[in-house]
């Protein structure tokens with residue numbers, strides 16, 4: 001296993017690459033911003049990752065994971081997402097409070113323990129937030145990247161919540177919005193920047209902001 005700092009960089013670079021699949025290199029400034037460190041600190045780290053042969057790094061241009069870096073990043077993500085699933089499904093913690101725990105445990109869980117957790121969970125493909133769990137072979141189930149913010153009125157299934165703030169997740173759960181939930185987008189108000197929805201389990205219409213809708217991935221139902 002790599003140090004937790006290295007693992008966090010790899011995970012972050014992977015996430016940023018996913019967000020802009022068309023640009024081969026992630027600017028160091030974005031990595032630094034995401035990890036709340038100075039660009040200087042991130043640059044120093046890039047040289048370490050380069051030495052450990054985990055990235056391709058071109059100064060002033062950006063960074064991308066090489067095969068070994070990608071593999072290591074996906075192992076961290078697998079641990080993170082399986083831990084979250086375990087905490088919710090087996091230990092019955094609330095889905096809003098497991099991310100921070102997983103941020104710590106993802107760096108220390110042994111392969112043996114992870115395999116056992118995966119078995120107990122019945123080899124889940126997605127975590128409690130709907131994020132795909134990479135397989136032990138490093139394959140990631142593909143997922144639609146369409147957000148509710150981009151959708152026209154119609155019927156959708158919520159597939160993933162791409163936000164970790166506990167208060168935000170609690171608010172969503174109160175509205176009945178969790179992965180797997182059916183929802184009907186009734187109207188978009190582009191002046192107020194709001195969407196009006198009907199959620200399968202809730203009797204009433206609810207309004208959510210456009211910025212909240214950007215965190216919700218959906219597929220047509």
Ligand SMILES: [Zn+2]
Pocket residue numbers: 080084098099100102164
């Ligand atoms: Zn998480």
